[in-house]
Amino acid sequence: MHPSILALSTTVQHIGMGTLLVLGFGFVIFWHELGHFLAAKWVGIKVEQFAVGFGQAVFSWRKGIGFRPGNTQRDYKEKIDQYLARSKKAQLANGGTVEYSDREISQAAAELGLGDTEYRLNWIPLGGYVKMLGQDDLRPDAAADDPRAYNRKSVSARMLVISAGVIMNVILAAIMFVVVFLMGLNAQPPQVGVIVAQSPAQQAGIKVGDTIVRLDGSEEQDFTKITLDVALAKADTAIPITVRRTIDGVPHLLDLQITPRKPDSGRGFVETGIGAPSSLRAVSKEDVEPQEWAKPGIDFPADALLVSDRAVIVKINGQSVSEDNYAALDRATQNFGQPIELTIKGADGKEQQGVAYPHFSAFFSGPFNLAGMEPRAQISQLTEDSSARGKLQTGDAVVSMTPAKGTALTNPPIDKLMESLKKIAGSGDAFSITVLRGDQTVTFNDLHATAAVGDQRGQKGLGVTLASDEQHPVLANVIADSAAAKAGLQAGDGIKAIGDQPVRSWFDVHRLLASAAPDAEIKVAYQRGEQSLSTTLKLDPRTLQAVQNIRYHNDLALLAPLDIKRQAPNALIAVRWGVIETRDFILQFYVTIRRMFEGSVALSNMMGPVGIFRGGMKFAFKGTDWLIWFLAMISANLAVVNFLPIPVVDGG
DSSP states (O other): OOHHHHHHHHHHHHHHHHHHHHHHHHHHHHHHHHHHHHHHHHTTOOEEEEEEEEEEEEEEEETTTEEEESOSHHHHHHHHHHHHHHHTHHHHHTTOOOOOOHHHHHHHHHHHTOOSOEEEEEEEEEEEEEEETTOOTTOTTOOOSSTTSGGGSOHHHHHHHHHHHHHHHHHHHHHHHHHHHHHOEEEOOSBOOEEOBTSHHHHTTOOTTOEEEEETTEEOOSHHHHHHHHHHSOTTOOEEEEEEEEETTEEEEEEEEEOOBOOTTSOSOOBOSEEOOEEEEEOOGGGSOHHHHTOTTOBOOTTTTSSOTTOEEEEETTEEOOTTOHHHHHHHHTTTTOOEEEEEEOTTSOEEEEEEOOEEOOBSSSOOOBTTEEEOEEEEEEOTTOTTTTTOOTTOEEEEEEESSSOOEESOOHHHHHHHHHHHHHHTOOEEEEEEETTEEEEEEEEOOOEEOTTOTTOEEOSEEEEEOOSSOBEEEEOTTSHHHHTTOOTTOEEEEETTEEOOSHHHHHHHHHTSOTTOEEEEEEEETTEEEEEEEEOOHHHHHHHHTOOEEOOOOOEEEOOEEEOOSSHHHHHHHHHHHHHHHHHHHHHHHHHHHHTSSOGGGSOOHHHHHHHHHHHHHHOHHHHHHHHHHHHHHHHHHTTSSOGGGTTO
16 A cells, blocks of 8 residues: 555545544543432432543534533523523613522522533533532532532432542443453453563463463453552562463463562552563564554664565564464564574565574663673664664664763663753753764764653653673673672673683673673673773572573564453453453452552653544554453543542542
8 A cells, every 4th residue: 555545545544443432531521420419319419510531612512402502601691591581570670780599589480490500511521520409519518598409418319429430430331241251352362472580470480372261369360450450469468370381282270479560769659570471473564553663763673664564474483383373473583693594485475584683682770781781772773863873883883972061971771861961952962972883983073862751751862772782791880799790790891702702792792791600700701992801700590590591582573462352251250350350450440559558650641632632542542342342441440430439420
């Protein structure tokens, strides 16, 4: 398909999905306010307005008046005033003024056949409300003399009205989840697709390809459920996890223990280091948003788009593989940086050969290092608005960074370079960077950190993604009290040999250290300036295990998620799953709010209306099943938000 046609098709699809999402939000809000409305009517409270949306009315309807553009207030008031004026005619004739009580207005409306309630659709579809006589969220002392006023009802009646919206949201969430599970949810299976190095999952003995059967007593049906259950877990508390693993062609159930932990910052949701599974087939251009497919203006690693547009990997290093066997690709990736030979079948059925290159994966916590030795930073990607575009290239190793003011960095590690760029962005100062490109050093002057940093509002940077310089075993930093520090190695040293084996890359360093025996004395030859030196490195069992646990990833960017259809076999199972899903989302939201008050989860994890709409668009783009799932989640969350003692959020 021609790119312009694809873009137009996608734009139309976005408009359609956006419309469905707005209608869905409106329905969730309508359902919530319907709960308040029905309960108010049931206990005999006069409801003056039932509104979906905020602001001015687009149109409205009232019994006895009918449909009107805008609101019915003027017509309603004129009819009431004319009717009551006749009964107060003598008083008005003597030049007096008349004020009508709430009770008189209600009686007049009843005698005129006018409805109490104005039903209206407002311009801003971000909420809704039910306006009851004698009740005002912003004026707790509001009162009316009509016996049908909110303030004249008993405490139990008022509690029922307030709770009804919450109850309706819970019911709606459960119904929507049941509908989703009856029609089938195209979700990722509860299978391990990624294991982060040094993570709780790796420490628990979980492997890529394992299927998670139960987590902390909950049966796992899809990967979304795993994410939810992990978020509900307590940090630093071991929980049981049962996985199914195929060993020698035979499936086995393994009962393990995993201890979720918080990120290094201590702020955020607890994590386990488990990632969702992928397939060996690439996504289609028609199935993804254009910016996720083409990412115009961004420099990729060479092999990032090797498998694209519905192509599928059929052989890995000469061995045939099935489309759902991502674990085979992961195993081939864990081979000390050795290239992976792929046979790729295109959508047209033709096969071609390609090579993917493994790279070190980041650690679950702390900087990446080998026995305390940190590699220096390398440019792995540039954004469209990077001030370094046309200058820096992917693969450039950062030899130095010199700000106009402040201290220069030599062979900087990733974290220190990022920290320095952040400070420079705040000051607006220029800086220069010297990089190693091939076997030549190149310097670029007068750079500025002006590019936006991801989704972090207001933050600027150089507009690059950083990775470890894997090809040059130069120490950017030596972690205090590590095996490398005890051996006397320093930042700037270049590793030349380990034992009697020459070293050409950090992959060689990893391979040779990982094959060592615990507490063995390992001879390390290195270069410090003009000096050729050597030392003895000793890896205790814990450090050796950490080195052996280092993992690799590939840059194949367009592999599609591995999907299954999560569909209940019958209505009873669908109801059970729907109730459990609703319960868990409500619990998760309460836990999140509690952790925000404790300070362990940052307020930045919350979304406003725009963020929720953007998130909803991503779900809507995945299909009707995910749109309904998302609206069910929103309904469950609204049940919590509207039960909080914050009057202004009711209906919003």
